[in-house]
Amino acid sequence: MDTAAPFSPPGHVALIGFMCSGKSTVGRLLASQLGLPFRDLDRVIEERVGPLTPFFQREGEEAFRSIERVVLGELLSGPPVLISTGGGTPMSFDNMERLRAGSTTVWLDVPLADLMPRIVRAGGDRPLLFGLKGDALNERVRELLAEREGTYAQADIIVQAAASPAVVAEHIVRALEVAQSR
Numbered sequence: 258m259d260t261a262a263p264f265s266p267p268g269h270v271a272l273i274g275f276m277c278s279g280k281s282t283v284g285r286l287l288a289s290q291l292g293l294p295f296r297d298l299d300r301v302i303e304e305r306v307g308p309l310t311p312f313f314q315r316e317g318e319e320a321f322r323s324i325e326r327v328v329l330g331e332l333l334s335g336p337p338v339l340i341s342t343g344g345g346t347p348m349s350f351d352n353m354e355r356l357r358a359g360s361t362t363v364w365l366d367v368p369l370a371d372l373m374p375r376i377v378r379a380g381g382d383r384p385l386l387f388g389l390k391g392d393a394l395n396e397r398v399r400e401l402l403a404e405r406e407g408t409y410a411q412a413d414i415i416v417q418a419a420a421s422p423a424v425v426a427e428h429i430v431r432a433l434e435v436a437q438s439r
Contacts, residue, residue, distance in 0.1 A: 266291055266433055268337045269360035273353075273409055275402055276344035276383050277375035278365040279418050279425060284341035286426040291433075293339040298346060301328050313384035321384070322349040333359035344401075345385070347408050357411065361436065363429055364409045365418035369402060 270293065272280040281297050288295035299309060302324055306312045313321050325346060332340055333355060340360065347353040356362050367375075376386065376398060389397055414432045418425045 266293070266337070266361060267437060269333060269340060270337075270433070271340040271342055271356045271360040271362050272365055273342050273347050273356065273362055273412055274344065274365035274418065275367065275372060275398075275405065275409075276386070277372060277379055278344070278367045279375075279422055280341040280365055282422045283365060283418065283425045283429070284339055286422055287429055288339035290426060290430055291339060293337055295341070296332055296338045297341045298325065298329060298332070299341075299343050301332070310384050310387060314387070318384070326350050326352060329355065344383075344405070347411075348405055353408050353411060357413065361414065361433065362412040363414045363416060363432070364412035365425065366409070366415055367418045369399065371419040372402075373398065 270287070270291065272284050272287075274280055284297065285295050302321070303309055305328070306316075306321075306324060309321070322345070325343065326349060329340075329342070329346065329352060332338060342356070347356060353362075373395065376383075376394070385401065386394060386397060414429065414436060416425060416428050416432060420428075
């Protein structure tokens with residue numbers, strides 16, 4: 258009989274990656290497996306400002322990123338949680354440095370060929386892609402991904418995340434176990 262306690266990370270775990278990479282879906286599963294509360298950064302912000310796309314359109318990206326930075330700081334200064342960040346969170350201010358200093362960061366790396374169908378299914382509800390379709394959508398996604406990949410690659414753990422959410426979560430648990438045993 259296996260009496261070993263389930264793996265528990267030493268603090269916060271933060272999932273980073275491009276929009277539609279599975280951060281929220283994988284995050285919920287992973288949080289349950291790790292025994293951590295789950296906090297979706299975008300949903301926490303929505304609790305304060307309302308739906309993100311209208312806020313983004315009304316107030317602009319700079320206003321959104323300022324609120325995002327504050328909320329991220331609050332989460333990182335509280336008790337351990339699993340944080341699903343927004344796709345652009347690591348790109349703004351010193352957020353990536355703060356994430357790396359205050360959590361174990363995990364990049365959900367999804368190839369563009371797998372990412373595009375997810376983005377199309379999401380229906381263009383992302384503020385930075387709002388109203389784009391076809392070639393314009395593809396081009397914008399490629400631009401954003403090219404801008405962000407270098408920052409995402411600074412994560413403590415990189416997981417190929419094109420598989421099912423359950424498989425991705427299991428890969429992350431194993432990677433966290435290995436990282437903690439070092």
